[in-house]
Amino acid sequence: MMSDLTQLGVKAIRDGVSGGDFTAREVAEAFNAAVAGAAALNAFIVTTPDHALAAADAVDERRAQGEALGVMGGVPIGMKDLFCTKGVQTTAASHILEGFIPQYESTVSSNLWAAGAGMLGKLNLDQFAMGSSNETSYFGNVSSPWRKDGTNAAMSPGGSSGGSAASVSARIAPAATGTDTGGSIRQPAAFAGICGIKPTYGRCSRWGVVAFASSLDQAGPMAHSVEDCAIMLGAMAGFDPKDATSLKMDVPDWEAALDADLKGKRIGIPREYRMEGTDQAILDSWEQGKAWLRDAGAEIVDISLPHTKYALPAYYIIAPAEASSNLARYDGVRYGLRDLPEGSGLQDMYAATRAAGFGDEVKRRVLIGTYVLSAGFYDAYYTQAQKIRALVAQDFAQAWAQCDAILAPTTPTASFPLGSLSDDPLTMYLNDVFAVPASLAGLPAMSVPCGVTSEGLPLGLQLVGKAFDEQGVLNAGLAIEERAGFTAKPEKWW
Amino acid sequence: MSNYRIQGATGEWEVVIGLEVHAQVTSNSKLFSGADTTFGAEPNTQVSLVDAAMPGMLPVPNRECIRQAVRTGMAIEAQINKYSRFDRKNYFYADLPQGYQISQLYHPIVGEGSLTIDADDKAGIPEDKVIGIERIHVEQDAGKLMHDQHPTMSYVDLNRCGVALMEIVSKPDMTSPAEAGAYVRKLRSILRYVGSCDGNMEQGSMRADVNVSVRKVGDTELGTRTETKNVNSVRFVMAVIEGEARRQVALIEDGGTVVQETRLYDPDRNETRSMRSKEDAHDYRYFPDPDLLPLELEQDFLDACRASLPELPDAKRARYTDALGLTPYNARELTAEVETFARFETLLAATAGLLGKGEEAVATQVANWSLSVAPGVMNALGDEANPAHATAAAQAAILKMQAAGEISGGQAKEIYEIVLKTGREPGEIAETEGLKQQSDxxxxxxxxxxxxxxxxxxxxxxxxxxxxxxxxxxxxxxxxxxxxxxxxxxxxxxxxxxx
CATH class of the missing domain: 1.10.10.410 (Arc Repressor Mutant, subunit A)
Known part of the structure; x- marks a missing residue:
């Protein structure tokens, strides 16, 4: 019985707890045990079994009192270690924040706890969410639970939400939070054979989330099914007066309005996404996706997003520029690591602290960001990149005249072995080529598993929607999910 | 053009001055956080998570600070920009937790405006002069380093960190220390009338960066300027200009060149010294703050700002001379400070009411009383006077008796003395103490x-x-x-x- 519980997703757990099939405590204990037994994945930086148990007990108590349990009632989740959690170490997978214990709770995690969820632990990620393979964490790589058929090579879970993807696909957490700046929810979801949605920019408060690139960062759920994502996103989202970029809009009941019937809907296929270097398996899955959506009643239309090829370079200017400024606060003065060499002054302390506290990828992006904002280079890089960003957004705006949502691959390849790209940052950055345009435009986008490669690795399809139309994205995702019948699971080796 | 000149060995030089005045916005909380702004609190007791730049913290604009900046802009008849934006100015310092100051470089909230400094023959300002104001933008103040708390370490106090400042940038329209002094005084007066800054220079609520360059009389090109930072009194502003102009002239005449640099003023030695030159200047890497949306002001908000503006110094002074018939001297003295005109206007209304006359009929009497008689009595008494007794009602009663010829000027003073000491009623004092004059x-x-x-x-x-x-x-x-x-x-x- 106990081992069965870890196979359940958000909705099944919630409904099972509220229906009395099992207690929230039984669920929490089952997942705590699964987490404890999966250290080899290195998915968690810290585990918080007591948090999960306390939340579960509170839900069981409410049920005993006949009270409502909340939309996430009894569901223990993994929390990406980019969300500040009161009293629980929050590191962004960095040395510079090692040992940092916030005195405050991020809005998104607060919302989840208020909805009845509990926390299994803080999930590993690429350091400061910078990376596409989860190899930049100070706390070590996360291993994907997936392996190529018949091999033992450790595979990348994707990044930056690699711990989130690995924990859900390994079924040591029924769902996890992620954050997506340029694909950090969607790419790992695709690599791990799970669902993940990045909502419209501003849906989820950024308050209490360690900032990477403020104009792009968005939190979202990662879970087994489209429906689970709809439920959990509903719990995470909402206007927050503490975030000036938060959307002042009501949160729709996405779960209740899920509908896989796409009659009357037009799905756009952007011709510019047919890029060189994309695996044949990916292209095949895209064709399959069109067929499924057509089967669901949608009309498939060809569209053009002409500035697509400029999106990735623009992203790698804007995101590092913002990061170089956002990360300036990690200076050794007030919290976190301080490296103060004997007899040194303030400047030496900054240099020593940041040299020791940041990993190579973070330093690379801080340097790029500092460079593109420098006097004499600002207009050539940052201003140009902002223009491209506006053009990319305009591409989408024009596409909406022809279609209601867009279908594209999530990534150009399936997962790759850990270490295989770590010396080649540019190839690594290409992982995000399909994900970044929607990020620059602030649009809702999700990845849904659609099959496995000949080597047994999962593949994902991406759906991009209009601003505020998470429902359209979820519905199209549901249509694919129903037809894909994705049931593959990683074989347990950990 | 003033006649202020530096007499150099090679001829006469004139000085060109521009001022950047930093004025702390009067508001209960900081520009982007809810922390308190009261001056003089224990170190680090007014620091929010946002001010300390904890991970994941975000700025949210304080509407009151924006309102005050807009009202200030209206008071100098400036262009109010309905669209403005915040930018980050990036640099590392221990008093700047975010690693950047949120400011407005590219799109300030207030555009061009002006103020008029008054003619003052004694100061070498022969006629009223309009001084252009380039812009006003709002920005965060930094914290404060304390170097005297520990033998080897510096401490940081973040109380001031994040407090809203208006940076009011003049055009290089001033040509003498006196004009610059008059500009700062006038600006201070306007800010205090508007209520957007308390103008307290000793507490650092107002401080100026003084830009000075010199050129030969008749030259049209501007010379290279230096900027002396954080000068915190009118007197020091004037001293910096005098000293810096002389230093630059001497430097040039000795064959040197003025370097564009930032200087610091040392009031104890009355001299400026170089802080950093242009070559060492920071590259601030300004860019729009992605945590904040552009500020878009609606017409209703602007209308409410304008409706809330009080009568401003120039208008008030004109009314005092034109409608109340006061001398230009009295009008200027009475309108210089908010407290002065407030006391005057209260007493004026009370006296006119008591006498059943128009304000213009008693204005001169009340003005003389307010400017010389009442302060004289108060000062002479020193600690014996209880300022709480200096009510408008008591003073109006005295002025009424005097106007009616019941008491003499001398008796008025004596009665007021007793009022200030005891709070007794003036009519009763006149009777009891025999302080009435004989008109029979x-x-x-x-x-x-x-x-x-x-x-x-x-x-x-x-x-x-x-x-x-x-x-x-x-x-x-x-x-x-x-x-x-x-x-x-x-x-x-x-x-x-x-x-």
């Missing part, structure tokens, strides 16, 4: 008759042309009446009797 013509005539009778020789001399003796008769009469005779009545009766 019969009684005064009797005294005059006696005086004239006992000074027949002087009467003769007077009648034969020694007019000066009139004062003697007045004095004798007043003396006989213990100073309580109404001087006007005494004068009139004496004139009648002496023919």
């Amino acid at each position: 013509t019969g009684a005064i005539e009797a005294v005059i008759d006696e005086v004239l009778a006992s000074n027949t020789d002087k009467v003769e001399q007077y009648k034969s042309g020694k007019d000066k003796l009139f004062g003697f008769f007045v004095g004798q009469t007043m003396k006989a009446m213990q100073g309580k005779g109404n001087p006007a009545v005494v004068n009139q009766l004496l004139k009648d009797k002496l023919g």
Whole structure:
């Protein structure tokens, strides 16, 4: 019985707890045990079994009192270690924040706890969410639970939400939070054979989330099914007066309005996404996706997003520029690591602290960001990149005249072995080529598993929607999910 | 153009001055956080998570600070930009937790405006002069380093960190220390009228960066300027300009060149010294703050800002001379400070009301009382005076008795003294203490008759042309009446009797 519980997703757990099939405590204990037994994945930086148990007990108590349990009632989740959690170490997978214990709770995690969820632990990620393979964490790589058929090579879970993807696909957490700046929810979801949605920019408060690139960062759920994502996103989202970029809009009941019937809907296929270097398996899955959506009643239309090829370079200017400024606060003065060499002054302390506290990828992006904002280079890089960003957004705006949502691959390849790209940052950055345009435009986008490669690795399809139309994205995702019948699971080796 | 000149070895030089005034916005909480802004609190007791730049913290604009900046812009008749934006100015320092200051470089909230400094012959300002204001933007203040708390370490106090400042940037329109001083005083006065800054320079609520360059008289090109930072009094602003202009002239005449640099003023030695040159200047890597949306002001908000503006210094002074009939001197003195005109206007209304007259009819009397008599009595008493007793009602009662001829000017002062010490009612004091003057013509005539009778020789001399003796008769009469005779009545009766 106990081992069965870890196979359940958000909705099944919630409904099972509220229906009395099992207690929230039984669920929490089952997942705590699964987490404890999966250290080899290195998915968690810290585990918080007591948090999960306390939340579960509170839900069981409410049920005993006949009270409502909340939309996430009894569901223990993994929390990406980019969300500040009161009293629980929050590191962004960095040395510079090692040992940092916030005195405050991020809005998104607060919302989840208020909805009845509990926390299994803080999930590993690429350091400061910078990376596409989860190899930049100070706390070590996360291993994907997936392996190529018949091999033992450790595979990348994707990044930056690699711990989130690995924990859900390994079924040591029924769902996890992620954050997506340029694909950090969607790419790992695709690599791990799970669902993940990045909502419209501003849906989820950024308050209490360690900032990477403020104009792009968005939190979202990662879970087994489209429906689970709809439920959990509903719990995470909402206007927050503490975030000036938060959307002042009501949160729709996405779960209740899920509908896989796409009659009357037009799905756009952007011709510019047919890029060189994309695996044949990916292209095949895209064709399959069109067929499924057509089967669901949608009309498939060809569209053009002409500035697509400029999106990735623009992203790698804007995101590092913002990061170089956002990360300036990690200076050794007030919290976190301080490296103060004997007899040194303030400047030496900054240099020593940041040299020791940041990993190579973070330093690379801080340097790029500092460079593109420098006097004499600002207009050539940052201003140009902002223009491209506006053009990319305009591409989408024009596409909406022809279609209601867009279908594209999530990534150009399936997962790759850990270490295989770590010396080649540019190839690594290409992982995000399909994900970044929607990020620059602030649009809702999700990845849904659609099959496995000949080597047994999962593949994902991406759906991009209009601003505020998470429902359209979820519905199209549901249509694919129903037809894909994705049931593959990683074989347990950990 | 003022006639301020530096006499150099090679000829006459003139000075060109621009000021960047940082004015702390009057608001209960900081520009982007809810932390308190009260001056003088224990270190680090007014610091929010946002001010300390904890991970994941976000700025949210304080509407009141924006309102104050807009009202200030309106008070200098400036362009108010409905669209403005915040930018990050990036640099590392221990008093700057975020690693950047949120400011407005590219799109400030207030555009071009101006203020007028008043003619002041003594200061070498022959006529009123309009000084252009380039812009006002709002930005965060930094914290404060404390170097005197520990032998080897510096401490950081973040109380001030994140407090809203307006940076008010003038055009290089000033050409003498006196003009710059007048500009700062006028600006301070406007800010205090508007209520957007308390203008307290000692507490650092207002401080100026002073840009100075020199050029030969007649040259049209501007010289290279230096910027002296954080000058915190009008006197120091003027001293910096004098010293810096002399230093630059001497430097150039010695064959050197002025380098564009940032300087610091040392008030103890009355000199500036170099802080950093342009070559060492920070590259601030300004870019739009992605945590904040552009600020878009709606017409309703602007209308409410404008409606909330008080009468401003120039308008008030004009009304004082034109409608109230005050002398230009009195009008200027009364309108210089908010507290002064507030006291004056309250007393004016009370006095006019008590006398049942228009304000213009009593304005001069009230002005003289407010500017010289009342402060004189207060100062003379020192600690003996209880300022709480200085009510408009008491003072109006005194002024009413004086206007009615019931008390003399001297008696008014004496009564006010007692009021300030005891809080007793002026009418009662006049009665009880015998501080009323005699206006009864019969009684005064009797005294005059006696005086004239006992000074027949002087009467003769007077009648034969020694007019000066009139004062003697007045004095004798007043003396006989213990100073309580109404001087006007005494004068009139004496004139009648002496023919």
